[in-house]
Amino acid sequence: xxxxxxxxxxxxxxxxxxxxxxxxxxxxxxxxxxxxxxxxxxxxxxxxxxxxxxxxxxxxxxxxxxxxxxxxxxxxxxxxxxxxxxxxxxxxxxxxxxxxxxxxxxxxxxxxxxxxxxxxxxxxxxxxxxxxxxxxxxxxxxxxxxxxxxxxxxxxxxxxxxxxxxxxxxxxxxxxxxxxxxxxxxxxxxxxxxxxxxxxxxxxxxxxxxxxxxxxxxxxxxxxxxxxxxxxxxxxxxxxxxxxxxxxxxxxxxxxxxxxxxxxxxxxxxxxxxxxxxxxxxxxxxxxxxxxxxxxxxxxxxxxxxxxxxxxxxxxxxxxxxxxxxxxxxxxxxxxxxxxxxxxxxxxxxxxxxxxxxxxxxxxxxxxxxxxxxxxxxxxxxxxxxxxxxxxxxxxxxxxxxxxxxxxxxxxxxxxxxxxxxxxxxxxxxxxxxxxxxxxxxxxxxxxxxxxxxx
Amino acid sequence: xxxxxxxxxxxxxxxxxxxxxxxxxxxxxxxxxxxxxxxxxxxxxxxxxxxxxxxxxxxxxxxxxxxxxxxxxxxxxxxxxxxxxxxxxxxxxxxxxxxxxxxxxxxxxxxxxxxxxxxxxxxxxxxxxxxxxxx
Numbered sequence: 001x002x003x004x005x006x007x008x009x010x011x012x013x014x015x016x017x018x019x020x021x022x023x024x025x026x027x028x029x030x031x032x033x034x035x036x037x038x039x040x041x042x043x044x045x046x047x048x049x050x051x052x053x054x055x056x057x058x059x060x061x062x063x064x065x066x067x068x069x070x071x072x073x074x075x076x077x078x079x080x081x082x083x084x085x086x087x088x089x090x091x092x093x094x095x096x097x098x099x100x101x102x103x104x105x106x107x108x109x110x111x112x113x114x115x116x117x118x119x120x121x122x123x124x125x126x127x128x129x130x131x132x133x134x135x136x137x138x139x140x141x142x143x144x145x146x147x148x149x150x151x152x153x154x155x156x157x158x159x160x161x162x163x164x165x166x167x168x169x170x171x172x173x174x175x176x177x178x179x180x181x182x183x184x185x186x187x188x189x190x191x192x193x194x195x196x197x198x199x200x201x202x203x204x205x206x207x208x209x210x211x212x213x214x215x216x217x218x219x220x221x222x223x224x225x226x227x228x229x230x231x232x233x234x235x236x237x238x239x240x241x242x243x244x245x246x247x248x249x250x251x252x253x254x255x256x257x258x259x260x261x262x263x264x265x266x267x268x269x270x271x272x273x274x275x276x277x278x279x280x281x282x283x284x285x286x287x288x289x290x291x292x293x294x295x296x297x298x299x300x301x302x303x304x305x306x307x308x309x310x311x312x313x314x315x316x317x318x319x320x321x322x323x324x325x326x327x328x329x330x331x332x333x334x335x336x337x338x339x340x341x342x343x344x345x346x347x348x349x350x351x352x353x354x355x356x357x358x359x360x361x362x363x364x365x366x367x368x369x370x371x372x373x374x375x376x377x378x379x380x381x382x383x384x385x386x387x388x389x390x391x392x393x394x395x396x397x398x399x400x401x402x403x404x405x406x407x408x409x410x411x412x413x414x415x416x417x418x419x420x421x422x423x424x425x426x427x428x429x430x431x432x433x434x435x436x437x438x439x440x441x442x443x444x445x446x447x448x449x450x451x452x453x454x455x
Numbered sequence: 456x457x458x459x460x461x462x463x464x465x466x467x468x469x470x471x472x473x474x475x476x477x478x479x480x481x482x483x484x485x486x487x488x489x490x491x492x493x494x495x496x497x498x499x500x501x502x503x504x505x506x507x508x509x510x511x512x513x514x515x516x517x518x519x520x521x522x523x524x525x526x527x528x529x530x531x532x533x534x535x536x537x538x539x540x541x542x543x544x545x546x547x548x549x550x551x552x553x554x555x556x557x558x559x560x561x562x563x564x565x566x567x568x569x570x571x572x573x574x575x576x577x578x579x580x581x582x583x584x585x586x587x588x589x590x
Contacts, residue, residue, distance in 0.1 A: 056509070060468050
């Protein structure tokens with residue numbers, strides 16, 4: 001999947017399937033191509049729309065020959081701009097799922113295993129631009145993103161309560177808003193509240209409301225969240241923080257046609273509300289009979305489960321930042337026909353973000369991007385030492401790095417005048433910052449470098 | 456592919472390996488003709504340079520295919536009309552392009568044959584653009 005392109009940033013998310021040996025290069029086929037030309041596709045559920053050939057000027061007419069080899073992809077470079085696999089220069093190498101293949105400063109591809117045509121997703125609208133956010137703000141063209149849209153659409157088409165599960169920062173409120181927006185309730189106001197912020201003694205009043213003058217004279221009548229959400233959707237975030245007693249109080253309203261009583265009122269009321277609850281805890285942490293009321297459970301994948309969407313999410317975050325901060329837009333964005341266009345972001349940063357093991361997902365990604373903007377020394381967003389300090393590689397390459405022991409580190413430093421840059425190079429590490437992290441881990445220190453610009 | 460097309464393609468790919476090549480072209484153009492600078496303010500310099508490199512590559516890729524080349528010429532004529540570019544400016548652009556290519560490709564690869572091929576190709580494309588009816 002194309003995840004960065006110097007000349008064609010509008011093509012992010014396009015796929016280049018490799019089912020047999022194929023050539024990749026600028027423009028159409030050449031008479032001396034060693035294999036058929038591969039093509040780019042915009043893959044969505046039930047369709048794969050062919051795209052024009054590469055128009056990127058820095059990609060040679062015949063640049064790469066790619067072929068499946070076991071569970072990997074053999075990548076051979078015949079072009080002028082150098083080939084890198086996971087940041088390492090090579091002319092001929094193997095790339096596996098999760099790896100990043102770069103034509104230096106021209107294009108970056110993420111290697112993933114996925115069907116050429118995604119499974120049909122009945123009931124899911126696709127009337128939004130490729131790579132753009134959908135009507136509810138979800139960004140992504142990965143299989144996981146489309147599976148999520150389908151899960152939202154199915155939940156929205158029913159009237160049952162929904163439990164949204166996922167780690168902090170994956171977009172649980174976005175899920176609730178999507179379900180509300182896709183449902184017949186979308187014209188009524190979406191009611192949202194964080195359950196963790198409700199004081200224990202006031203939870204019932206918050207949820208069910210109270211009669212006038214209850215519990216004290218002068219108290220106004222309140223509908224409560226359940227009443228306010230009549231005919232609409234009530235989103236309760238951090239539902240796992242709701243005490244068990246309060247979970248029990250919700251049981252009746254969740255399964256008896258929305259029957260409930262306001263505090264201080266004898267008569268029963270009904271609310272045709274739908275509860276979408278979210279938690280970052282395991283579903284089993286909820287009381288079992290409370291959990292049973294949620295017919296639909298939707299698990300939101302984190303960014304590491306949909307890495308190919310990261311560049312699209314990055315582009316979206318940056319354009320939102322630029323729209324709200326004109327000076328940032330002016331400094332870091334290209335302008336086409338007078339309007340802000342793509343951000344100037346280095347291929348290295350995109351590659352590193354794709355391989356970073358996010359734990360706080362979109363929130364963490366946004367924080368790293370703000371850090372990169374704040375620390376930028378020029379008019380582009382790249383990997384500064386501060387950003388480097390926040391980024392780690394995913395487990396596969398981290399394993400290789402971890403295998404470098406204390407002795408090897410000391411030897412590399414001794415052989416290279418204690419220069420971290422030279423020692424890092426000798427050890428085959430990406431840069432000196434990776435080495436510095438390793439040195440810290442082993443309680444070692446290096447000398448200082450005279451060349452500080454090898455980012 | 457003709458040997459001339461292969462020479463144009465090879466020299467352009469060498470030039471484009473130098474990240475500075477598109478900027479070099481504009482630097483030379485504006486240094487020689489400062490009056491042109493205000494005509495290129497609709498796009499940021501980076502975007503303008505990417506568009507220039509892409510268009511140049513597209514022209515070189517179609518140099519052996521008259522129909523494609525004609526389509527490129529038509530698109531350039533339309534775009535240049537909106538920029539307010541006049542016929543005499545094509546000569547200035549050609550000089551800056553050859554000078555930038557010469558510097559980016561370097562003396563080892565930039566031969567008299569390459570310069571002749573580029574001059575001939577540029578003249579042909581400029582004539583084709585000028586032959587297009589005004590938009």
